Amino acid sequence: MQVNPDDPICLCFHVTRRKVINFIRVEKPKRPSQLSQCFGAGTGCGWCRAYLERLLHEQLAENADNSLIPSAEMTYQEYKRARTDYVLKGGGKPPAGAIPIDVESDEAPK
Ligand code: FES
Structure with missing residues:
Protein backbone atom coordinates (compact mmCIF):
# COMPACT_ATOMS: atom_id res chain seq x y z
CA MET A 1 0.00 0.00 0.00
CA ASP A 65 7.65 15.12 -22.11
CA ASN A 66 8.08 11.44 -23.00
CA SER A 67 8.94 12.33 -26.57
CA LEU A 68 12.24 13.66 -25.19
CA ILE A 69 13.18 10.52 -23.24
CA PRO A 70 15.60 8.40 -25.25
CA SER A 71 14.68 4.78 -25.72
CA ALA A 72 17.19 1.96 -25.21
CA GLU A 73 16.26 0.65 -28.68
CA MET A 74 17.31 3.85 -30.49
CA THR A 75 20.09 3.78 -33.04
CA TYR A 76 22.99 6.12 -32.40
CA GLN A 77 21.67 8.47 -35.10
CA GLU A 78 18.21 8.54 -33.47
CA TYR A 79 19.81 9.08 -30.09
CA LYS A 80 21.82 12.05 -31.38
CA ARG A 81 18.79 13.50 -33.15
CA ALA A 82 16.75 13.21 -29.93
CA ARG A 83 19.53 15.04 -28.07
CA THR A 84 19.44 17.81 -30.67
CA ASP A 85 15.68 18.14 -30.14
CA TYR A 86 16.22 18.18 -26.38
CA VAL A 87 18.82 20.95 -26.60
CA LEU A 88 16.81 22.99 -29.09
CA LYS A 89 13.76 22.79 -26.83
CA GLY A 90 15.79 24.36 -24.03
CA GLY A 91 16.58 21.18 -22.10
CA GLY A 92 20.20 22.08 -21.55
CA LYS A 93 23.31 23.59 -23.08
CA PRO A 94 26.20 21.33 -24.14
CA PRO A 95 29.52 22.37 -22.58
CA ALA A 96 32.48 23.51 -24.66
CA GLY A 97 34.07 20.50 -26.32
CA ALA A 98 30.86 18.46 -26.38
CA ILE A 99 29.71 16.79 -29.57
CA PRO A 100 27.83 19.57 -31.35
CA ILE A 101 24.08 19.13 -31.70
CA ASP A 102 24.15 19.38 -35.48
CA VAL A 103 26.82 16.75 -36.20
CA GLU A 104 25.63 13.94 -38.44
CA SER A 105 27.70 10.78 -38.08
CA ASP A 106 26.97 7.09 -38.14
CA GLU A 107 29.71 6.25 -35.71
CA ALA A 108 29.75 6.65 -31.98
CA PRO A 109 32.60 8.84 -30.71
CA LYS A 110 35.68 6.95 -29.56
S1 FES B 1 12.89 11.08 8.33
FE1 FES B 1 14.67 11.88 9.21
S2 FES B 1 15.40 13.27 7.73
FE2 FES B 1 13.51 12.61 6.95
Missing part, protein backbone atom coordinates in the same frame (compact mmCIF):
# COMPACT_ATOMS: atom_id res chain seq x y z
CA GLN A 2 1.32 3.39 -1.02
CA VAL A 3 1.99 6.19 1.43
CA ASN A 4 -1.06 8.46 1.55
CA PRO A 5 -0.62 12.05 0.31
CA ASP A 6 -1.01 13.50 3.79
CA ASP A 7 1.28 11.02 5.53
CA PRO A 8 4.62 12.52 6.48
CA ILE A 9 7.47 11.10 4.42
CA CYS A 10 10.10 12.97 6.35
CA LEU A 11 9.30 11.99 9.89
CA CYS A 12 11.91 14.36 11.29
CA PHE A 13 10.31 17.49 9.81
CA HIS A 14 6.72 16.29 9.24
CA VAL A 15 6.93 16.83 5.47
CA THR A 16 4.06 15.06 3.74
CA ARG A 17 4.13 13.24 0.44
CA ARG A 18 1.72 15.87 -0.94
CA LYS A 19 4.08 18.73 0.04
CA VAL A 20 7.01 17.03 -1.66
CA ILE A 21 5.03 16.26 -4.84
CA ASN A 22 3.79 19.87 -5.02
CA PHE A 23 7.33 21.13 -4.42
CA ILE A 24 8.60 18.98 -7.29
CA ARG A 25 5.79 20.17 -9.58
CA VAL A 26 6.30 23.88 -8.79
CA GLU A 27 10.05 24.17 -8.16
CA LYS A 28 11.20 21.50 -10.62
CA PRO A 29 14.28 20.39 -8.67
CA LYS A 30 16.93 18.61 -10.71
CA ARG A 31 18.72 16.85 -7.83
CA PRO A 32 17.36 15.00 -4.80
CA SER A 33 19.39 17.26 -2.49
CA GLN A 34 17.23 20.19 -3.62
CA LEU A 35 14.27 18.58 -1.87
CA SER A 36 15.79 19.81 1.38
CA GLN A 37 14.33 23.19 0.38
CA CYS A 38 10.92 21.65 0.95
CA PHE A 39 10.56 22.30 4.67
CA GLY A 40 13.93 20.66 5.36
CA ALA A 41 12.94 17.24 4.04
CA GLY A 42 15.77 14.78 4.36
CA THR A 43 18.00 16.98 6.49
CA GLY A 44 17.42 15.21 9.80
CA CYS A 45 18.29 11.57 10.37
CA GLY A 46 18.49 10.83 6.64
CA TRP A 47 16.04 7.91 6.73
CA CYS A 48 13.74 9.40 4.08
CA ARG A 49 16.41 10.42 1.55
CA ALA A 50 16.16 7.25 -0.56
CA TYR A 51 12.38 7.58 -0.63
CA LEU A 52 12.62 11.27 -1.57
CA GLU A 53 15.02 10.42 -4.37
CA ARG A 54 12.72 7.73 -5.69
CA LEU A 55 9.73 10.07 -5.47
CA LEU A 56 11.63 12.77 -7.37
CA HIS A 57 12.54 10.36 -10.17
CA GLU A 58 8.98 9.03 -10.36
CA GLN A 59 7.50 12.52 -10.51
CA LEU A 60 10.01 13.75 -13.07
CA ALA A 61 9.23 10.76 -15.27
CA GLU A 62 5.50 11.36 -14.84
CA ASN A 63 5.79 15.06 -15.67
CA ALA A 64 8.30 14.63 -18.46
Whole structure:
Protein backbone atom coordinates (compact mmCIF):
# COMPACT_ATOMS: atom_id res chain seq x y z
CA MET A 1 0.00 0.00 0.00
CA GLN A 2 1.32 3.39 -1.02
CA VAL A 3 1.99 6.19 1.43
CA ASN A 4 -1.06 8.46 1.55
CA PRO A 5 -0.62 12.05 0.31
CA ASP A 6 -1.01 13.50 3.79
CA ASP A 7 1.28 11.02 5.53
CA PRO A 8 4.62 12.52 6.48
CA ILE A 9 7.47 11.10 4.42
CA CYS A 10 10.10 12.97 6.35
CA LEU A 11 9.30 11.99 9.89
CA CYS A 12 11.91 14.36 11.29
CA PHE A 13 10.31 17.49 9.81
CA HIS A 14 6.72 16.29 9.24
CA VAL A 15 6.93 16.83 5.47
CA THR A 16 4.06 15.06 3.74
CA ARG A 17 4.13 13.24 0.44
CA ARG A 18 1.72 15.87 -0.94
CA LYS A 19 4.08 18.73 0.04
CA VAL A 20 7.01 17.03 -1.66
CA ILE A 21 5.03 16.26 -4.84
CA ASN A 22 3.79 19.87 -5.02
CA PHE A 23 7.33 21.13 -4.42
CA ILE A 24 8.60 18.98 -7.29
CA ARG A 25 5.79 20.17 -9.58
CA VAL A 26 6.30 23.88 -8.79
CA GLU A 27 10.05 24.17 -8.16
CA LYS A 28 11.20 21.50 -10.62
CA PRO A 29 14.28 20.39 -8.67
CA LYS A 30 16.93 18.61 -10.71
CA ARG A 31 18.72 16.85 -7.83
CA PRO A 32 17.36 15.00 -4.80
CA SER A 33 19.39 17.26 -2.49
CA GLN A 34 17.23 20.19 -3.62
CA LEU A 35 14.27 18.58 -1.87
CA SER A 36 15.79 19.81 1.38
CA GLN A 37 14.33 23.19 0.38
CA CYS A 38 10.92 21.65 0.95
CA PHE A 39 10.56 22.30 4.67
CA GLY A 40 13.93 20.66 5.36
CA ALA A 41 12.94 17.24 4.04
CA GLY A 42 15.77 14.78 4.36
CA THR A 43 18.00 16.98 6.49
CA GLY A 44 17.42 15.21 9.80
CA CYS A 45 18.29 11.57 10.37
CA GLY A 46 18.49 10.83 6.64
CA TRP A 47 16.04 7.91 6.73
CA CYS A 48 13.74 9.40 4.08
CA ARG A 49 16.41 10.42 1.55
CA ALA A 50 16.16 7.25 -0.56
CA TYR A 51 12.38 7.58 -0.63
CA LEU A 52 12.62 11.27 -1.57
CA GLU A 53 15.02 10.42 -4.37
CA ARG A 54 12.72 7.73 -5.69
CA LEU A 55 9.73 10.07 -5.47
CA LEU A 56 11.63 12.77 -7.37
CA HIS A 57 12.54 10.36 -10.17
CA GLU A 58 8.98 9.03 -10.36
CA GLN A 59 7.50 12.52 -10.51
CA LEU A 60 10.01 13.75 -13.07
CA ALA A 61 9.23 10.76 -15.27
CA GLU A 62 5.50 11.36 -14.84
CA ASN A 63 5.79 15.06 -15.67
CA ALA A 64 8.30 14.63 -18.46
CA ASP A 65 7.65 15.12 -22.11
CA ASN A 66 8.08 11.44 -23.00
CA SER A 67 8.94 12.33 -26.57
CA LEU A 68 12.24 13.66 -25.19
CA ILE A 69 13.18 10.52 -23.24
CA PRO A 70 15.60 8.40 -25.25
CA SER A 71 14.68 4.78 -25.72
CA ALA A 72 17.19 1.96 -25.21
CA GLU A 73 16.26 0.65 -28.68
CA MET A 74 17.31 3.85 -30.49
CA THR A 75 20.09 3.78 -33.04
CA TYR A 76 22.99 6.12 -32.40
CA GLN A 77 21.67 8.47 -35.10
CA GLU A 78 18.21 8.54 -33.47
CA TYR A 79 19.81 9.08 -30.09
CA LYS A 80 21.82 12.05 -31.38
CA ARG A 81 18.79 13.50 -33.15
CA ALA A 82 16.75 13.21 -29.93
CA ARG A 83 19.53 15.04 -28.07
CA THR A 84 19.44 17.81 -30.67
CA ASP A 85 15.68 18.14 -30.14
CA TYR A 86 16.22 18.18 -26.38
CA VAL A 87 18.82 20.95 -26.60
CA LEU A 88 16.81 22.99 -29.09
CA LYS A 89 13.76 22.79 -26.83
CA GLY A 90 15.79 24.36 -24.03
CA GLY A 91 16.58 21.18 -22.10
CA GLY A 92 20.20 22.08 -21.55
CA LYS A 93 23.31 23.59 -23.08
CA PRO A 94 26.20 21.33 -24.14
CA PRO A 95 29.52 22.37 -22.58
CA ALA A 96 32.48 23.51 -24.66
CA GLY A 97 34.07 20.50 -26.32
CA ALA A 98 30.86 18.46 -26.38
CA ILE A 99 29.71 16.79 -29.57
CA PRO A 100 27.83 19.57 -31.35
CA ILE A 101 24.08 19.13 -31.70
CA ASP A 102 24.15 19.38 -35.48
CA VAL A 103 26.82 16.75 -36.20
CA GLU A 104 25.63 13.94 -38.44
CA SER A 105 27.70 10.78 -38.08
CA ASP A 106 26.97 7.09 -38.14
CA GLU A 107 29.71 6.25 -35.71
CA ALA A 108 29.75 6.65 -31.98
CA PRO A 109 32.60 8.84 -30.71
CA LYS A 110 35.68 6.95 -29.56
S1 FES B 1 12.89 11.08 8.33
FE1 FES B 1 13.51 12.61 6.95
S2 FES B 1 15.40 13.27 7.73
FE2 FES B 1 14.67 11.88 9.21
